[in-house]
Amino acid sequence: MLTEQLLSIGLNHFLTISAILFGLGMFAVMTRKNAIVILMGVELILNAANINFLTFSKYNGGMDGVMFSLFVIVLAAAEAAVALAIVINIFKTFKTVDVSRVDTMKE
Amino acid sequence: MNQLTIPIIFYIFAAVTVLSAAFVVFSKNIIYSAFSLLFTFFGVAALYVFLSADFIAVTQVVVYVGGILVLLLFGVMFTNTIMQTELKADVIHVVPGVLLTLLLIGGLLFAFYNASAAGGWMPGMMQLQGSVVERIGFETMSRYMLPFEMVSIVLLVALLGAAFLARYDKAHKKEH
Numbered sequence: 519m520l521t522e523q524l525l526s527i528g529l530n531h532f533l534t535i536s537a538i539l540f541g542l543g544m545f546a547v548m549t550r551k552n553a554i555v556i557l558m559g560v561e562l563i564l565n566a567a568n569i570n571f572l573t574f575s576k577y578n579g580g581m582d583g584v585m586f587s588l589f590v591i592v593l594a595a596a597e598a599a600v601a602l603a604i605v606i607n608i609f610k611t612f613k614t615v616d617v618s619r620v621d622t623m624k625e
Numbered sequence: 626m627n628q629l630t631i632p633i634i635f636y637i638f639a640a641v642t643v644l645s646a647a648f649v650v651f652s653k654n655i656i657y658s659a660f661s662l663l664f665t666f667f668g669v670a671a672l673y674v675f676l677s678a679d680f681i682a683v684t685q686v687v688v689y690v691g692g693i694l695v696l697l698l699f700g701v702m703f704t705n706t707i708m709q710t711e712l713k714a715d716v717i718h719v720v721p722g723v724l725l726t727l728l729l730i731g732g733l734l735f736a737f738y739n740a741s742a743a744g745g746w747m748p749g750m751m752q753l754q755g756s757v758v759e760r761i762g763f764e765t766m767s768r769y770m771l772p773f774e775m776v777s778i779v780l781l782v783a784l785l786g787a788a789f790l791a792r793y794d795k796a797h798k799k800e801h
Binding site: 524525526527529530531532533534535537538539540541542543544545546548549550551552553554555557558559561562565568569572573575576577578579580581584585587588589591592593594595596597598599600602603604605606607609615616618 | 639650662672673677680681684685688693701704717718719721722723726727730734737746748753757765776784786790791
C-alpha cells in the first residue's frame with residue numbers, strides 16, 4: 519500500500535515539496551539578517567506558490583493555474599528588480615544591508 | 626522497469642530541489658546560497674515538466690536563472706565591499722524561527738493529507754497532457770488578454786522605477 523502510494527506520483531507529492539519549500543523560504547525571511555538572503559527566501563516562497571498553481575491546474579485539467587503561474591513569474595522579476603534597487607539604496611545610506619541595523623526612515 | 630523510471634527521476638529532482646533550498650537557507654556564506662539557488666530553480670523547472678507545463682519550465686529557466694539569479698548575484702557583489710573578505714550572514718531568532726517553520730510545514734502537510742484522505746480532492750475528468758504551449762497562446766489572446774496587458778505595463782513601470790531608484794545620485798555624493 520505504501521509502496522503503491524510512493525510509486526504513483528500524484529497531487530500529494532507536489533504539495534509536499536511546495537510545503538517544504540514554503541517553510542524554508544519563511545525560515546529565511548524570519549531569521550536571516552542579510553537583506554539579499556531575505557529576497558532569496560521570498561523567491562523560494564514564490565516558487566512554492568507556483569508549484570501549487572501548476573499542480574492543481576494539472577489535476578483539474580484547466581488552464582487557469584498555468585496562466586497565473588506565468589503572471590507570477592513576471593511579477594517575481596519586477597519584484598526582484600525593485601527590491602534590489604531598494605537594497606542598493608539602503609547600502610548607500612547605511613553602509614550595510616543588515617536589516618536589524620536599518621532603523622531610521624530619514625537621513 | 627518502465628514503471629520505476631519516472632518515480633525515480635521524480636524523487637531525484639525532488640531531492641535536488643529540497644536539499645539545495647535547505648542549503649540556501651542554512652548556509653552562512655551568501656555566495657554559496659546564491660549558487661545553491663541555481664539548483665533549486667533547475668529542480669523546480671524539472672518538477673514543472675512533470676506537471677506537463679513545459680512552457681512554464683522553460684520560462685522558469687530563462688527568467689529565474691538568467692535574470693533574477695544574476696540580479697541577486699549583482700546585489701551580493703555590490704553590497705559587500707571587496708576588502709571585506711568574509712561574506713557572512715548572521716541569524717536572529719533561530720529557535721522561534723525553527724519552531725514556527727516546523728509548525729507551518731506540519732500544519733500545511735496535515736491540511737493537505739487530511740483533505741485528500743477525506744476524499745475532498747477528486748481529480749478532474751480531463752488532466753493536462755502533452756504540450757501546453759498552444760493552449761497558452763489561445764488563453765493569452767482570449768480570456769487573459771487584460772491581465773496580460775496589465776502585467777506588461779506593471780513590468781515596464783517596475784523596471785523604470787528600479788532604474789530610477791538605483792541610479793547614481795550626484796547630489797547625494799557631493800554631501801560626503
